[in-house]
Amino acid sequence: MIEFKLTPAQKQVKELTHWFAENEMRPISLLSDKLGKVPDEWLAKVNKMGITLSTGGIGGGGGGASSKKEDKDVDPEVKRQTNRTTVIASEEVGWGDPAIALSLPGPGLGGPPVVNSGTPEQKERFLGIFTKDEPRWGAYALTEPEAGSDVSNIRTTATKVDGGYILNGTKIFITNGGRASWVVAFATVDRNAGRAGHRAFVVEKGTPGFRCSRLAHKMGMRANETAELVFEDCFVPDENLLGGEAYYAQRASGKSGFQVAMATFDNTRPVVAAMATGIAQAAYDYTLDFVKKEYPKSGRLYQIACEKLADMRQSIHAGRLLVWEAAWKADIGQPNSKEAAICKAYAGKNALKVCETCLELMGPIGLDGHLVEKLYRDVKVYDIFEGTNQVQHLIVARRLYDAYDLRI
Template structure:
């Protein structure tokens, strides 16, 4: 039987991050949205407090047998991550994504990097100066279909030459390094893909522009360009040995997919935090400001009851995906399910709350901002259509049916 009671350590993490979200994140969120930037002095302060955005707790479940025989010793890192992330996103998702740390670049380095690469690229976040990592997969013609990337990696003496373009990269301009996916031979499809760590200042590597966005405006989203960008051999993630392993033919594509199994529950937790913030704000207004009788109050109460129900369902799906990752079990289907459900739930709840609040919820109010922020959560880390395809493939795979 699964216990739904949080351990003492998990409860402490939840309470601590909620305190931080309420007292440090929420007070700066609206102004950061208007200015489209998180204040530098605030980032310096939280970095000195040791608070970072790290999503590298994934224990490498992949597509292993889920019978339990191959499960690793139980950990709590992924569950801690989704608990903390929900609270931080409740404070504000854009500010949360702007926190210093390895961010989405952490999981591929942690799961596929050599010991030397892990030490070199992850140790920089212990510095007194705020630093960021980033993850660059999406291209103008390769978004949901990650196998279609066209950024090239040409082998040369001492390393590789990268040419191509990446778009919609979170913290891409400020990052000290970016995990970049490229192909050594497009005709090989997924097998030709490799993952590289490209460091800031590398010749031929530049940020061409920052995107103007409807939501998450305080967090930068960059377009990156690689023009004859030299990447040394030691920055090939995992080294040549990773891609020469016999049997499973590992590639950069597998590295990317393994990353999603870790980060999709984190994205789901953020969507849940946003939904909860909108729900609690609206519930508080309905309880205190609206007449306690009549059809409207009854209708509002029913809608808010549905919101609470949907938040709880999304949270349980997310906890299951994180729990399986902590045990080292295959969680690709669960990660896709929680991400798809939480993204849709967040958007639906923010829309319902806006409808209930009417003009009160518009023109710079919290719920209006949350509605703008939450839309992307059914798009990035794979659209909901892609999540449903991932789920379907794993439904049919035991029967030998390809989707």
């Protein structure tokens, strides 16, 4: 049974992360949005503090350091709560500033596939670069101009040659893609094979034929870098095939590359949903203070505001519990695809609705350089990336159909 009470360690993580969000992230939030980037000196400072976008979410100690520790050395109780602790921390940094949170140094979304599918040598090689010496980033390159929600339709090709593969194709909307030391890039060795042809490669910055063609200018999340990546006759050696040739040969289904991508989403969708919940909580907190200060303490307008605030409070807490359930199932080793999709679909849509309601309560004042206006622009992507709301519904429906019990 899922436990709703936080452990002492989780309480400490929540408190410390909230302190960081309030005292380090929030003061540069509007400035970073205006500049379209997080100040380099700030990123260097937090990297030395050991605050990183680690393999599963926001963490400390230099990103990939934890990946070097064997499972047998980890306290079972601590390991059982890892995903829950991650989403707790992720909600707090989402509350601080979601664009800054995704800009933190570390392996980011590229971390889970390396941890879950990489060989021991690949884990050491690619995750070992994340230290306090200098900020470094990893990235995850899956989306393409004609393969967004339909991941199986990727067109980036990987042609086998002596000693490796030649990659050709384009990836878009890649978080931290321009500055990443390496990206986990998905390509197909045979487009006619569909998902069975998918492979995952770690492509390092500076590899000939691999470049960032442009950085996107966006409505929201302006402080976070979003890149378009191009592969033109890019040679990637065999040792950069994630998991190695044996990883794919041992899978009878032949869908290993696709499964690597989907397993990553099962890990990261609860984290994204937690950050969306943090955005909703931030907008709610800001608007609650506004209503207390600016609204008359009686009358119909005050009553309407209180009713809307109460509805928002309930929906935010409901989203938080859905996130915790998905993380809990991952912690106890149970499949969580359905729960991850449910919490992602609910939290993103609800956060958008909360931010919209907060702007309504603040009126035109809310559009004049206030935090809520920025959050409203930022939050829309949480209903899109990591799989759109419609895709999440499709995933849930398929899981229900497979179970032959629509009451689940």
